[in-house]
Amino acid sequence: MEKILDKKRIDDWIAALDNWDIQGPVLEDDIWSYQPVSGAVRLDHPNTKQSPKGLAFPQREIFFKFEQIKGEAPRLTQVVPDEQRHAVFGVRPCDGRGVPRMDLVFNDHVEDNYYQARRKNVAYVGLACNKPPSANCFCLSVGGSPVSTDGLDVQMTDLGDRYFVKAITETGKGLMAAAGKLFAEPSAADQKQVKQVHAEAVAYPQRAVRNVEEVPAKLKASFKSPLWQELAQACIGCGICTFLCPTCHCFDINDEVQSKAPLKGIRVRTWDNCQFPDFTMHSSGHNPRENTGARLRQRVAHKFQYFPENFGMPQCTGCGRCISECPVGIDIINVVNKVAENAA
Amino acid sequence: MINIQDIRETARDMLTKGEVRAVIGYRRGSRGMLAEPTFITSAEQADELVWDPTCFHNLSLYLVHDRKFLAHIRKNAEAPVAIVAKGCDARSIVVLMQEHYFKREDVYIIGVSCEGTGVLDERKLAKHLNGAQASNVAFDGGDFVFTTAEGEKRLPAREVMADRCLECRIPFPREHNIVFGEDKTGRQLEAPFAALTRFEAQGTGARWDFWSHHFDRCIRCFACRSVCPMCYCDECVVDSITFPVTTETTAEDKANRIRWIERSAVRSENITYLMTRAMHLAGRCTDCGECERACPVNVPIRLLNNKMEREAREQFGFEPGASIGGPSLVASFLDRDPGDFIR
Numbered sequence: 001m002e003k004i005l006d007k008k009r010i011d012d013w014i015a016a017l018d019n020w021d022i023q024g025p026v027l028e029d030d031i032w033s034y035q036p037v038s039g040a041v042r043l044d045h046p047n048t049k050q051s052p053k054g055l056a057f058p059q060r061e062i063f064f065k066f067e068q069i070k071g072e073a074p075r076l077t078q079v080v081p082d083e084q085r086h087a088v089f090g091v092r093p094c095d096g097r098g099v100p101r102m103d104l105v106f107n108d109h110v111e112d113n114y115y116q117a118r119r120k121n122v123a124y125v126g127l128a129c130n131k132p133p134s135a136n137c138f139c140l141s142v143g144g145s146p147v148s149t150d151g152l153d154v155q156m157t158d159l160g161d162r163y164f165v166k167a168i169t170e171t172g173k174g175l176m177a178a179a180g181k182l183f184a185e186p187s188a189a190d191q192k193q194v195k196q197v198h199a200e201a202v203a204y205p206q207r208a209v210r211n212v213e214e215v216p217a218k219l220k221a222s223f224k225s226p227l228w229q230e231l232a233q234a235c236i237g238c239g240i241c242t243f244l245c246p247t248c249h250c251f252d253i254n255d256e257v258q259s260k261a262p263l264k265g266i267r268v269r270t271w272d273n274c275q276f277p278d279f280t281m282h283s284s285g286h287n288p289r290e291n292t293g294a295r296l297r298q299r300v301a302h303k304f305q306y307f308p309e310n311f312g313m314p315q316c317t318g319c320g321r322c323i324s325e326c327p328v329g330i331d332i333i334n335v336v337n338k339v340a341e342n343a344a
Numbered sequence: 345m346i347n348i349q350d351i352r353e354t355a356r357d358m359l360t361k362g363e364v365r366a367v368i369g370y371r372r373g374s375r376g377m378l379a380e381p382t383f384i385t386s387a388e389q390a391d392e393l394v395w396d397p398t399c400f401h402n403l404s405l406y407l408v409h410d411r412k413f414l415a416h417i418r419k420n421a422e423a424p425v426a427i428v429a430k431g432c433d434a435r436s437i438v439v440l441m442q443e444h445y446f447k448r449e450d451v452y453i454i455g456v457s458c459e460g461t462g463v464l465d466e467r468k469l470a471k472h473l474n475g476a477q478a479s480n481v482a483f484d485g486g487d488f489v490f491t492t493a494e495g496e497k498r499l500p501a502r503e504v505m506a507d508r509c510l511e512c513r514i515p516f517p518r519e520h521n522i523v524f525g526e527d528k529t530g531r532q533l534e535a536p537f538a539a540l541t542r543f544e545a546q547g548t549g550a551r552w553d554f555w556s557h558h559f560d561r562c563i564r565c566f567a568c569r570s571v572c573p574m575c576y577c578d579e580c581v582v583d584s585i586t587f588p589v590t591t592e593t594t595a596e597d598k599a600n601r602i603r604w605i606e607r608s609a610v611r612s613e614n615i616t617y618l619m620t621r622a623m624h625l626a627g628r629c630t631d632c633g634e635c636e637r638a639c640p641v642n643v644p645i646r647l648l649n650n651k652m653e654r655e656a657r658e659q660f661g662f663e664p665g666a667s668i669g670g671p672s673l674v675a676s677f678l679d680r681d682p683g684d685f686i687r
């Protein structure tokens with residue numbers, strides 16, 4: 001299904017999606033983030049600071065509540081994600097491509113009930129990048145593209161005063177059908193323009209990981225390379241690169257005790273991060289990934305070697321967030337290229 | 345004006361003579377005009393050193409990393425490490441020495457004066473550049489001059505400088521082995537604590553709303569702590585590694601272990617984290633601004649640290665990082681202290 005939507009009518013489309021929670025890019029405190037929007041949706045954002053991964057995989061997920069009154073059996077109450085449906089508008093193609101990668105981890109490899117319960121209620125309405133919004137975009141070199149539809153339910157393309165709107169999935173068709181009257185049939189000129197815009201988007205020069213298909217073997221041969229520590233020397237071990245990444249999915253599970261007598265608390269899953277020094281710290285004090293080099297290797301090799309070995313595709317979608325936001329200039333494109341170049 | 349060749353020459357010379365193990369400085373990174381930390385160990389690398397208004401980083405953090413590494417491999421330092429340090433960075437080094445983290449002779453301070461300027465604030469700059477990317481920046485004495493694809497763009501320094509630099513009382517590294525650039529102390533463009541004073545002009549209600557909003561936004565990536573040279577504790581209050589588990593450890597022990605701060609990034613835990621950190625920095629934070637710069641979601645952390653700094657200044661006339669032999673705020677007291685609990 002391909003349609004044309006007058007830009008001025010996007011708010012009417014959103015209004016028609018009345019049983020959906022609408023998330024759109026909002027500029028607040030000088031950063032863009034996905035937030036619930038009601039009236040006007042702005043789609044003039046570069047990419048958002050955080051990816052939309054939190055809708056299906058929130059930073060904090062309560063699994064169950066526990067309670068034990070002395071002398072009685074412990075009581076567990078499962079906390080089930082609510083059934084609210086979310087439609088996220090303005091998803092960039094690289095973040096769209098993050099979705100099937102997260103699905104592989106939580107739906108395919110193992111079945112994670114909490115992820116599935118949320119994921120089935122999220123629809124991703126993408127916005128093609130007519131021009132890469134960041135100098136660190138590198139989607140083209142990792143199998144993606146500024147006009148990729150992978151992972152999206154709808155793809156929108158900005159044609160100046162109107163959007164070219166294309167349904168990719170059944171869910172996407174449903175979203176469009178909910179406001180069928182707002183959409184017009186695209187003319188031959190519209191079709192021509194969208195082709196042209198997409199062709200220009202793809203032709204726009206980007207930074208690049210070189211020969212991505214050869215990278216897994218090269219990284220495999222470089223496990224012991226001294227380059228890892230050299231390249232990671234400045235790393236401070238924070239959570240920025242992984243928390244902002246659309247495909248990082250490591251988590252920790254803890255019991256948070258809220259009262260000791262009676263014993264009461266919750267079991268929670270929270271995002272965790274392989275760059276924290278204590279991520280692999282054993283209780284003996286031994287840490288198998290003992291320096292920033294070993295930890296950078298984990299992050300990079302997971303994206304460019306282990307994931308391709310397991311699932312046949314790089315996990316990184318080239319959004320460039322980890323590069324733009326690293327406070328000390330660690331640059332995943334450089335790291336991959338340098339290590340691969342120097343592989344035995 | 346600082347001539348970068350002089351800094352390079354100093355580094356080259358010391359490395360050639362084997363006077364230092366390494367020089368920690370700045371080099372051009374792969375992200376447009378931005379500098380990044382570099383660790384050079386051979387004279388040939390000296391030419392990669394740069395000095396410009398994107399040298400934000402407080403490199404003294406890496407002196408802390410180096411110390412931790414040496415402790416880990418149980419070795420003593422064979423030679424000092426040289427480090428490029430701005431005024432605020434040099435004051436951090438002084439605080440670390442006051443706290444006996446390392447000795448004066450372990451460090452060779454290559455001081456750089458900020459002269460008439462300071463470092464850029466990337467957020468302020470982004471607003472002015474409006475999507476354009478700068479590939480280079482230079483300071484010509486009054487303006488920053490940016491090179492972009494659309495041509496040269498000039499911006500008055502005070503519009504794009506970091507708040508801390510606008511308010512900086514001493515933009516000069518008084519503690520140094522060698523120093524480049526003139527001491528332009530007294531050139532501050534804003535009164536000390538100006539941003540804090542503006543903030544505090546609001547009522548309590550507005551301030552609470554402001555902080556509630558920001559405490560809710562923190563994603564607990566701990567970049568603010570991890571980038572801070574003063575946050576050197578082996579086990580930070582937020583870490584969960586303090587609990588040794590043996591075959592004897594029971595489930596009850598595990599459940600009852602002390603956890604000051606839970607992992608959930610929710611307001612209560614975020615407040616505890618950020619307030620604890622601010623308290624731990626009183627008299628130690630030299631306002632290098634790294635925590636606020638590193639924060640990916642723009643939590644205005646500097647206001648918290650500034651508040652503690654001003655408190656120490658007003659109550660005790662305390663200036664963090666003023667001199668190596670001087671007292672440290674929390675490890676000293678005044679005979680004339682009005683509180684009798686301390687005497």
Ligand code: SF4
Pocket residue numbers: 047092093094095129131132133134137138139140145146147317318319320
């Ligand atoms: S990486 Fe590609 S898809 Fe992502 S924002 Fe940049 S151009 Fe768009």
Ligand code: SF4
Pocket residue numbers: 234235236237238239240241242275322325326327328329330
């Ligand atoms: S690579 Fe950068 S963003 Fe990632 S942990 Fe290291 S310092 Fe933080």
Ligand code: SF4
Pocket residue numbers: 241244245246247248303315316317318319320321322323332
């Ligand atoms: S690894 Fe970096 S560039 Fe790749 S998807 Fe994650 S944040 Fe984006």
Ligand code: SF4
Pocket residue numbers: 430431432433458461462463508509510512513514515516631632
């Ligand atoms: S705070 Fe002062 S010494 Fe530090 S960078 Fe700014 S002007 Fe220089």
Ligand code: SF4
Pocket residue numbers: 561562563564565566567568569635638639640641642643645
């Ligand atoms: S205040 Fe910012 S840098 Fe610090 S933990 Fe929170 S989000 Fe991270």
